[in-house]
Amino acid sequence: MHYLKRYGCMALLLLLAITAHAQQRVTLKDLLKKVDQNAPALITDSASIAIKQAQANETRSNWLPALKLNYQADVGTNNNTAGPYFGFGIIPSNSRGVRTQSNTNAVLTNLGIAALDWEIYNFGAYAAQNKVAGSDITVEQNQYQQSKYQLQAYTIGNYLQLLRLQDYLTIQSRNIKRNQQIRRSIQSLAKSGIRPGVDTSIAEAELSKARLTYIELNNQLKQTQLQLAAISGLPYQSIMPDTMVETRLIMQTNTPELIGADTANHPVINYYRSVVQNSLQKEELVKKQYNPKVLLEAAAWARGSSVDANDNFNSLSSGWGFSRSNYLVGIGISYNLFDLRHRQLKLRTQKTATDYALKKLDEQKKLLALGVNQADEELNTAKQRLAEIPNQLKAANAGYRQKLSLYKSGLTDIIELNAALNILYRAETDYAQARFAYTSAIFQKAVTGNQVSSILNLLN
Structure with missing residues (x-):
C-alpha cells in the first residue's frame, strides 16, 4: 500500500505537470486575438480613424454662418476731400462731406x-465636402483592416516558425543523445583497444557541433518569441505554440479543398477600392467647389x-x-468666371489621381490572383513531398542502425558511422521541413484567399 500510494502520488504529479504544460500552450486563435488588441501598429491606425472622424465633424460644420x-x-x-480711390485695405474710413476749409x-x-x-x-459643395470627409474615414478604416490583415499574416508566419524550430530542437536533442551514445560506445571500445583513441576525439567534436546547433536553434526560437511578444503584449516566455497544429491539418486530408478564395472582399482589395471611391468623391468636390455661392x-x-x-x-x-x-x-x-480655368486644371489633376488609384486596384487584384495560384501549386508540391519523405526517413533510420551495429562489431569506421548519422539527421529535418511547408502552404492559401477564419475553425 505504501508503494501504491507513493507511485499514485507521483503519477498524479506527473499528470498535473503535463496538464500545466498543456495549459501554457498558446493557440493560434488566442494569439491573433491578443495581436488585434495590443499591436502598436493597430493602436496607431485606430487613432488615425479617430482623427478622420473628428475632421469629418469639423467639415459638417462648414455650413454655419459667421456672426x-x-x-x-x-x-x-474728420477732414475729407473729393475723389475716388481703391482702399487696398489700408486707408481708414472718414465719413463726412467735403468742407470749404481744411x-x-x-x-x-x-x-x-x-x-x-x-x-x-453653394449648389452641392457642402454635400460634396461631407462625402469626401466620410470617404476619408472609410479609407482609414480599410487601412486599419489592411494593417490587421498584414499583422495576421506576420503572426501566422512566426507562429509556424516556432513550430518548426520546436521540431528542429526535438530532432537536435535526439541527435545529441545519439552522439552521446556513440561517444560512450567509442570510449568503451577505445579502452579495450578495439578502436583508436582518435575516434573518441572525432565523437567529441561531433557531439560539440550538435550542442552548438541546439544553442543556435534555441536562440532563433527566443528571437521569434520576442517578435511575437512585441505585437501581442504577452510575455515572450509564455508564447509556446500548440504542437498539434501541424498534425491536425495533415490528418485532415480534405483541408485544401475546404479553402476557397474570397478575393472580392479581401482587405487589400477593400482598401484600394475605397481609395478609388475617395478619389472619385474628390472629383465631385472639385466640380462643385467652384460653383456660384x-x-x-x-x-x-x-x-x-x-x-x-x-x-x-x-x-x-x-x-x-x-x-x-x-x-x-x-x-x-x-461667381468668379476665371475660376473655370482653375476648375479644369484641378479636375484634370484629380482625374489623374483617380486613374492611378484604379491601376493600383487592378494591380492588387492580379497580385492576389497570382498569390492564390502560387499557393495552390506550393500546396500540391508540399503534399507530394510529405507523402514521399517517410520513405527517406525509414531508409535513413535503418541505415544508421546498421552502421552503428557494424561499428560496434569493428566492421566499419567512425567516418562511415558519422555519415550514416548525418543522413538520418538530414532525413529527420527534411521531414520536419516537409510538415512545416505543408502547413505553411495551407495558411498561405488561406491568407491570400481571405479564409484564415475557416482554417482556425478546423483547429478547434
Whole structure:
C-alpha cells in the first residue's frame, strides 16, 4: 500500500505537470486575438480613424454662418476731400462731406457692429465636402483592416516558425543523445583497444557541433518569441505554440479543398477600392467647389461722434455713446468666371489621381490572383513531398542502425558511422521541413484567399 500510494502520488504529479504544460500552450486563435488588441501598429491606425472622424465633424460644420461682433472707439480728424480711390485695405474710413476749409480738430467717435455672413447655398459643395470627409474615414478604416490583415499574416508566419524550430530542437536533442551514445560506445571500445583513441576525439567534436546547433536553434526560437511578444503584449516566455497544429491539418486530408478564395472582399482589395471611391468623391468636390455661392448678409451698427449735425466740433467726451443706429440685410450671389480655368486644371489633376488609384486596384487584384495560384501549386508540391519523405526517413533510420551495429562489431569506421548519422539527421529535418511547408502552404492559401477564419475553425 505504501508503494501504491507513493507511485499514485507521483503519477498524479506527473499528470498535473503535463496538464500545466498543456495549459501554457498558446493557440493560434488566442494569439491573433491578443495581436488585434495590443499591436502598436493597430493602436496607431485606430487613432488615425479617430482623427478622420473628428475632421469629418469639423467639415459638417462648414455650413454655419459667421456672426462677428465688433466695437471700437477712435480719436482722429474728420477732414475729407473729393475723389475716388481703391482702399487696398489700408486707408481708414472718414465719413463726412467735403468742407470749404481744411479742419484738423480732433474728433472722438465710437462704433458697434454686429455682422452676419452666411453662405446659404453653394449648389452641392457642402454635400460634396461631407462625402469626401466620410470617404476619408472609410479609407482609414480599410487601412486599419489592411494593417490587421498584414499583422495576421506576420503572426501566422512566426507562429509556424516556432513550430518548426520546436521540431528542429526535438530532432537536435535526439541527435545529441545519439552522439552521446556513440561517444560512450567509442570510449568503451577505445579502452579495450578495439578502436583508436582518435575516434573518441572525432565523437567529441561531433557531439560539440550538435550542442552548438541546439544553442543556435534555441536562440532563433527566443528571437521569434520576442517578435511575437512585441505585437501581442504577452510575455515572450509564455508564447509556446500548440504542437498539434501541424498534425491536425495533415490528418485532415480534405483541408485544401475546404479553402476557397474570397478575393472580392479581401482587405487589400477593400482598401484600394475605397481609395478609388475617395478619389472619385474628390472629383465631385472639385466640380462643385467652384460653383456660384448664394450669400446672406446682414449687419446692425450704431455710432456716436463729438461732431454734431451742425458740424460743430464739441468736446471729445461728448463723442461717447451712440447717437445713430442702422441695419442692412441683403442676399447676393458670387461667381468668379476665371475660376473655370482653375476648375479644369484641378479636375484634370484629380482625374489623374483617380486613374492611378484604379491601376493600383487592378494591380492588387492580379497580385492576389497570382498569390492564390502560387499557393495552390506550393500546396500540391508540399503534399507530394510529405507523402514521399517517410520513405527517406525509414531508409535513413535503418541505415544508421546498421552502421552503428557494424561499428560496434569493428566492421566499419567512425567516418562511415558519422555519415550514416548525418543522413538520418538530414532525413529527420527534411521531414520536419516537409510538415512545416505543408502547413505553411495551407495558411498561405488561406491568407491570400481571405479564409484564415475557416482554417482556425478546423483547429478547434
